[in-house]
Amino acid sequence: MEGSTDALALLERVSNPCLLRPGDIPPSDERLRVAGVFNPGAAEVDGEVLLLARVAESVRETRPGWRGLPRFAPGEGLVIDWVRDDDVIELDPRVVQRKADGLVRLTFISHLRVVYCGDGRAVRSVDGPVFAPEAPWEAFGVEDPRITPIGDAWRIAYVAVSPHGVCAALASTRDFRSFERHGVILPVENKDVALFPERIGGEYWCFHRPVCAMPFARPEMWLARSPDLLHWGGHQPFSPGPAGRWETGRMGASVPPFATPEGWLEIYHGNIREEGDGAAVGAYSAGAFLLDRDNPARMLARTPEPILLPEAAFEREGFLPNVVFPTGAVQRDGTLLVYYGAADACVGMVEWRMADLMNALRPV
Numbered sequence: 559m560e561g562s563t564d565a566l567a568l569l570e571r572v573s574n575p576c577l578l579r580p581g582d583i584p585p586s587d588e589r590l591r592v593a594g595v596f597n598p599g600a601a602e603v604d605g606e607v608l609l610l611a612r613v614a615e616s617v618r619e620t621r622p623g624w625r626g627l628p629r630f631a632p633g634e635g636l637v638i639d640w641v642r643d644d645d646v647i648e649l650d651p652r653v654v655q656r657k658a659d660g661l662v663r664l665t666f667i668s669h670l671r672v673v674y675c676g677d678g679r680a681v682r683s684v685d686g687p688v689f690a691p692e693a694p695w696e697a698f699g700v701e702d703p704r705i706t707p708i709g710d711a712w713r714i715a716y717v718a719v720s721p722h723g724v725c726a727a728l729a730s731t732r733d734f735r736s737f738e739r740h741g742v743i744l745p746v747e748n749k750d751v752a753l754f755p756e757r758i759g760g761e762y763w764c765f766h767r768p769v770c771a772m773p774f775a776r777p778e779m780w781l782a783r784s785p786d787l788l789h790w791g792g793h794q795p796f797s798p799g800p801a802g803r804w805e806t807g808r809m810g811a812s813v814p815p816f817a818t819p820e821g822w823l824e825i826y827h828g829n830i831r832e833e834g835d836g837a838a839v840g841a842y843s844a845g846a847f848l849l850d851r852d853n854p855a856r857m858l859a860r861t862p863e864p865i866l867l868p869e870a871a872f873e874r875e876g877f878l879p880n881v882v883f884p885t886g887a888v889q890r891d892g893t894l895l896v897y898y899g900a901a902d903a904c905v906g907m908v909e910w911r912m913a914d915l916m917n918a919l920r921p922v
């Protein structure tokens with residue numbers, strides 16, 4: 559934290575492979591094709607690193623002039639709604655809007671899949687259990703899981719998307735074979751929930767990111783507290799300070815916060831606000847900040863610049879270009895293995911020495 563050398567120069571990458579590509583994952587239904595495998599949660603289970611990767615699938619069949627939109631219907635399973643190209647506006651590769659009533663649909667549906675990664679540096683098997691949409695508020699998919707070990711179980715905070723909107727839901731597992739659902743913990747519109755791994759001052763804490771439809775605020779995230787992980791209160795806004803250009807559009811927690819001798823370390827994401835109607839989605843990058851161990855609302859230090867930017871071809875080109883979006887990490891012998899979605903298409907992993915990461919932080 560004390561050094562004066564440039565932060566980015568200090569963060570040398572020990573390794574930085576692309577771990578998973580869409581072609582590595584079998585479709586969950588013959589009517590679907592895998593458009594992306596990205597934004598994975600990470601956990602170390604019995605000495606092996608497991609990823610819970612988001613698999614986004616779009617409709618395989620093409621019909622000229624039409625577009626197939628997938629959804630899950632409780633009691634029915636996968637349903638494909640065919641809409642005329644002329645009846646929708648494509649807002650970005652992920653979202654179309656119906657001209658008739660202004661409502662939006664995703665162009666894909668997501669589920670989560672367990673991927674086994676041995677020591678965390680390469681994929682051993684993609685043959686793991688699947689966590690698929692089940693509840694009415696999951697009709698358009700389950701997305702972006704963040705995994706935190708708390709007590710005797712892993713808690714999975716994920717995004718549930720449906721005609722009701724985008725909200726934050728919770729599940730837990732003891733073995734990554736069966737999952738218990740706890741329902742919606744924060745209603746629409748909210749995502750990027752990252753749970754702290756232990757009680758602080760007697761309560762559980764999380765980061766979350768409500769969407770402020772009226773632009774009163776610059777991008778920020780929020781902290782909340784809970785007695786039981788299900789009921790959240792004590793909400794307070796949290797911002798890591800004056801925004802760099804890379805975080806002018808959106809910001810949210812990325813990797814669940816973890817303890818270091820100096821305090822809680824959080825790796826978060828930001829995106830650039832691009833001006834104007836029809837502007838492309840701005841690039842997503844990641845930074846880090848350090849919080850007081852006894853009061854996570856108090857920030858001690860942050861990286862002055864992003865520590866991960868879309869640079870490699872697999873980060874710059876894909877379903878949504880120019881995205882790096884960390885969602886999980888594990889520590890191994892003094893290094894940190896951070897897992898991230900790249901261009902909403904692939905899973906990347908970047909390995910940093912913990913000492914280098916701590917050195918990149920500057921007191922605030």
Ligand code: MAN
Pocket residue numbers: 652653664701717719724902
């Ligand atoms: C945004 C993106 C998508 C995601 C939807 C719903 O458009 O993050 O990847 O599917 O929100 O969560």
